Amino acid sequence: MNCQRFEELVSELARGQIMDADLQRDALDHERECRECMLRLNAEEHLTRGLHALKLEMESVSAPMALESHLVEAFRTRNVVHPIVPRRTMARYWLTAVAALLLIVFGVVAARWRHEQKQPRQVEAAVPSKQYEKQAVAYNRTPDQPKPERPAPERRPKRERRLNGLVAKTPSRNANRDESQISNHVVKEIATDFVALSYLNPENIQEGGQIVRVELPRSAMASFGFPVNMDRYNEKVKADVLLGVDGVAHAIRFVKEY
Amino acid sequence: MTAAFRPFRMKANNDQNDGELLRLMLAGDEDALTLLYRRRQAAIYRFALQMSGSPSVAEDVTQEVFLFLMRQGHVFDAARGSLPSFLLGVARNYVLRRLRGEQLLVTLADDYEDEVASEQTRTEPGLLEELTRAETIEAVRKAILSLPERYREVVVLCELQELSYVETAEILGCAIGTVRSRLHRARSLLLTKLRPAEQADQTTEVTVKSARCFA
Numbered sequence: 001m002n003c004q005r006f007e008e009l010v011s012e013l014a015r016g017q018i019m020d021a022d023l024q025r026d027a028l029d030h031e032r033e034c035r036e037c038m039l040r041l042n043a044e045e046h047l048t049r050g051l052h053a054l055k056l057e058m059e060s061v062s063a064p065m066a067l068e069s070h071l072v073e074a075f076r077t078r079n080v081v082h083p084i085v086p087r088r089t090m091a092r093y094w095l096t097a098v099a100a101l102l103l104i105v106f107g108v109v110a111a112r113w114r115h116e117q118k119q120p121r122q123v124e125a126a127v128p129s130k131q132y133e134k135q136a137v138a139y140n141r142t143p144d145q146p147k148p149e150r151p152a153p154e155r156r157p158k159r160e161r162r163l164n165g166l167v168a169k170t171p172s173r174n175a176n177r178d179e180s181q182i183s184n185h186v187v188k189e190i191a192t193d194f195v196a197l198s199y200l201n202p203e204n205i206q207e208g209g210q211i212v213r214v215e216l217p218r219s220a221m222a223s224f225g226f227p228v229n230m231d232r233y234n235e236k237v238k239a240d241v242l243l244g245v246d247g248v249a250h251a252i253r254f255v256k257e258y
Numbered sequence: 259m260t261a262a263f264r265p266f267r268m269k270a271n272n273d274q275n276d277g278e279l280l281r282l283m284l285a286g287d288e289d290a291l292t293l294l295y296r297r298r299q300a301a302i303y304r305f306a307l308q309m310s311g312s313p314s315v316a317e318d319v320t321q322e323v324f325l326f327l328m329r330q331g332h333v334f335d336a337a338r339g340s341l342p343s344f345l346l347g348v349a350r351n352y353v354l355r356r357l358r359g360e361q362l363l364v365t366l367a368d369d370y371e372d373e374v375a376s377e378q379t380r381t382e383p384g385l386l387e388e389l390t391r392a393e394t395i396e397a398v399r400k401a402i403l404s405l406p407e408r409y410r411e412v413v414v415l416c417e418l419q420e421l422s423y424v425e426t427a428e429i430l431g432c433a434i435g436t437v438r439s440r441l442h443r444a445r446s447l448l449l450t451k452l453r454p455a456e457q458a459d460q461t462t463e464v465t466v467k468s469a470r471c472f473a
């Protein structure tokens with residue numbers, strides 16, 4: 001072994017990290033014969049001892065006691081408690097499946113939505129559930145952009161834009177509709193929080209985006225930490241997917257009609 | 259009329275592993291949070307303290323890590339590493355954000371640090387040999403805090419947290435070879451900083467520049 005090779009190994013030698021017995025013996029043989037390398041190893045060993053002393057010194061250090069109670073308090077005041085996930089290992093699988101599904105659905109829905117934009121709307125106050133399931137609702141957070149023109153007497157339902165909290169949504173009233181007819185179509189919903197599909201906070205989407213309503217197997221809910229009634233495991237469940245302007249799905253929430 | 263579906267709830271206890279406690283915590287189990295916190299908080303707090311040198315930053319980072327876990331704990335994937343590694347990775351992000359945002363530490367420019375460390379083969383007796391234990395600890399602590407971030411974090415993780423190269427690579431999101439070479443470099447820098455002042459003065463006059471370590 002030469003000095004250059006010894007230099008490459010000296011840190012691990014001083015840390016006792018060299019597993020290869022032959023290599024360690026060669027290094028130590030060289031160190032016995034070479035004063036420079038012996039002093040080099042001595043310095044590294046002193047450093048190892050100094051680092052170890054600091055490590056021992058800090059072993060008893062931990063966060064202030066008050067922090068635990070602050071966190072427990074924060075935990076209690078959370079808006080939504082996510083129930084048990086049956087199997088955590090399925091999460092990645094479902095996340096991938098959902099993301100792939102959403103990309104396909106988004107393409108179809110976006111084209112359809114643009115087509116619908118060009119036609120006058122007949123019914124908006126209460127959306128029949130079958131149409132509603134696949135409707136893409138655009139929103140944009142920049143307030144100065146002009147809204148699309150609509151026929152005067154019609155009003156679109158206010159879409160709930162909050163991303164946090166448990167949100168109950170009811171469509172707005174429409175005086176032009178017969179009450180009994182409307183009552184058949186009014187959709188009341190309750191939705192979960194948006195759950196991030198990536199590390200990105202949904203509220204960071206500054207440039208607008210879309211919420212797309214999709215249907216997923218009920219079992220998909222388990223992937224996001226929601227309970228699934230095993231009797232209805234194979235049934236469909238509605239979900240809103242928050243898409244960025246880049247078409248990437250950023251968050252999802254599950255919706256229940258009642 | 260059918261009864262409402264109620265998920266089966268297992269009570270959190272200290273025999274459960276991190277993954278089980280996380281699952282219960284995300285299901286709303288407060289005891290699981292407490293157990294997980296008590297099990298993992300110290301390593302996170304110490305890591306943040308060793309990286310920043312500031313107890314208040316360490317406390318804030320520890321809090322942020324567990325708040326993140328409450329909000330986004332479902333993104334943890336056991337197939338990609340252990341929960342302690344995941345938590346230290348999150349802690350690292352918060353620490354670096356704080357350090358870069360607040361300029362908490364006055365560190366020397368990386369180029370300068372590398373240049374000085376490039377004069378390898380320190381054969382002179384070091385400062386550590388002449389210090390008491392308390393002085394040694396303080397000198398090493400200060401020397402670590404003065405390292406550039408990319409070297410400081412490998413020293414903290416490999417030497418002070420005693421994590422393996424594999425675990426450190428998981429946390430830093432880099433190759434194992436990168437960890438190894440950075441640690442070697444970091445130790446050379448520490449030895450330079452820990453040499454007696456008169457020796458350091460002599461060597462800083464010599465400007466031998468070697469290839470930068472980009473590992």
Ligand SMILES: [Zn+2]
Nearest residue numbers: 002003034037
């Ligand atoms: Zn030699």
